[in-house]
Amino acid sequence: MTGLRALTPRGRSFLASGVAALACAFLFGEHDLLRVAVLIIALPLLAAMVVARTRYRLSCARRLSPARVEVGSDSTVTLRLENVTRLPTGLLLIEDTLQFALGARPRFVLDRVEPRGVREIDYKVRSDLRGRFSIGPLSIRITDPFGLVELARSFTISDTLVVIPEVVALPHVRLSGEWSGGGESRTRSVAAAGDDDVAPREYRHGDDLRRVHWRSTARYGELMVRREEQQWQSRGALLLDTRKSAHRGEGPRSSFETAVSAAASIGVHLAREGLGLRLVTDLGPQHLTDDGLSHSLLDALAVVRQSPARSLDAGVGALRQGGGDGLIVAVLGALGEADARALARLRHGSVTGVAVLLDVATWQSRDGEEESYEAARTILAGAGWRIVRLPAGTSLASVWPDAARSRAQTRSYTLTGGAA
Structure with a gap:
């Protein structure tokens, strides 16, 4: 019955023609027409039996290489189909399921797979948007050589492609931090x-x-x-401002996407230098898995979205409660004076504070934003924060050396005509 329901319009036409010829043969007593009617009826029935027999005789596997890619980069998807029976398959129409951001659904045609045969098919996917995207399940339409029957089958397996923010290689900058016991990055001889x-x-x-x-x-x-040896590790925190009200522009070139990319670049850079890092947003601390700090951080940033929060209170509270951070790096959008003063109070004692201030007015200017930026910059610099200004269209790598400059060095650099 499954095979009969899978008859194509051509198959149904054959079956209807055969039934009509059979009725005419009995009505007029034509033995030759009877033989023709039996042949026409038997052909789609036999095709349905053969196709239905091969329905659950295929195995499928999918491999992503790589399974984690940056925005705008390609990943190769390899489909491996195996005919696990001793019978050859008929014509196979293959279609893999993709989310809209990855492009159109890929479709392929396999003419025939021999018994125990294996076929591998490659295709590429790319996304200009961050996120976790499901690939699959794979659907197959099995047809007979005459096109009389078409049976659809869908596998259950699916895979996930993680599209991470763009990561920019940053130059080495000496950032002091607090050393605390219990880590695994460095050793000190007792x-x-x-x-x-x-x-x-x-x-x-x-x-x-x-x-x-x-x-x-x-x-x-x-x-x-x-x-003889005790493990020590420098600890730090990375604050990302995700407030929708603090960012300007739309799409991949918006200030928000620039901030996410900057946070990813800084986090990977510091992790490679042995810093134990935790991620905090304006909504509070973010959970990072144990799958390596860089990978865990990038996976978290791949799915981060803009928040409706109006202030940084939750993020500042999480930084204050965490304690033990020798280094705080804050990637910030438009900043009001109240939030700037709350952040300024986090830098005390031996804590090093680096503020990457996005000059959001260079994305989309609004009244008073230039003054607001300068006010926030003055408050943070006055509390000893190191200021890195990041306008639209500027690579973070070109301004990251400003993170090594103290307040006095930054002021001197600005007065001599340099970019602060």
């Missing part, structure tokens, strides 16, 4: 001057016996081992 300076601890099950410190063992009356 015993630096000799055996007397070793900081021993009690023996724990599984410790290497070669690390036993016999002098301390004799002194304390219990087995002690050398604690």
Whole structure:
């Protein structure tokens, strides 16, 4: 019955013609017409049986290379179809399911797949928008050589392509930060001057016996081992301003997309230099998985969207509660004086603050935005923040060295005619 429901208009025409010829053969007693009627009826029925027999005899696999790409870059999708039966397939019409942002649905035709045969098909996808995009499931229409039957089959598997923001390589800039124990990026020797300076601890099950410190063992009356290395890691926070009211422009060239790309570039750059980083937006802290800091950060930024928040209070509160951040990098849109003062209070003691201020007036100017930018810049610089101005059409790499300049250096650089 499944095969009969899959008859094409041609197949139904054959079947109707055969039934009419059969009726005429009985009516007029024409034996030759009877044989022709049986042949015409049998042809679509046999085709339906053959096609229905091969319905669940195909296996499919899909591979994305790479599965994580930057905006505007290509990813190759490889489809692998295998005929797992001892019968050859008929004509296969293949169509993969894509979301609109990845382009039109790819369609292919396979003439015949031999028994146990394998076919691989490649096609490319590209997106100018960030996000997580589902690819699949694959649908196949199986037809017979005469085009009498067309049976549709849809696989269940699908894959996800992650389109991350554009990442710009940044020059090395010396940014001081606070070192805290418990990380995995660097090591510091506790015993630096000799055996007397070793900081021993009690023996724990599984410790290497070669690390036993016999002098301390004799002194304390219990087995002690050398604690020669302790893991240390510099910690920092990355604040991204996602407020819709703080950004201008639309599409991939908007100030918001520029801010997301800047946050991605800075986060990857700092992670490669061994900084333990956490991501915070105006809505609060963002969860990062354990799949490597760079990949986790980029995956989070791939799906970040503009928020309806009107202030940075939640983000500032998350930064204040986190504590222990030796470095705070804030990527900011249009900033009011209240938010600027709240951010300014985060920089104290040995904390290094870097503010990447997007000059949103260069995207779309509104009354008073130039004055608002200068006021926010003055407040942050007065609190010791290092200011990096990022106007429209300017690469972050060209202005990132400003992050190394202190307040006095920035002021001197500005007075001599440089870009601040």
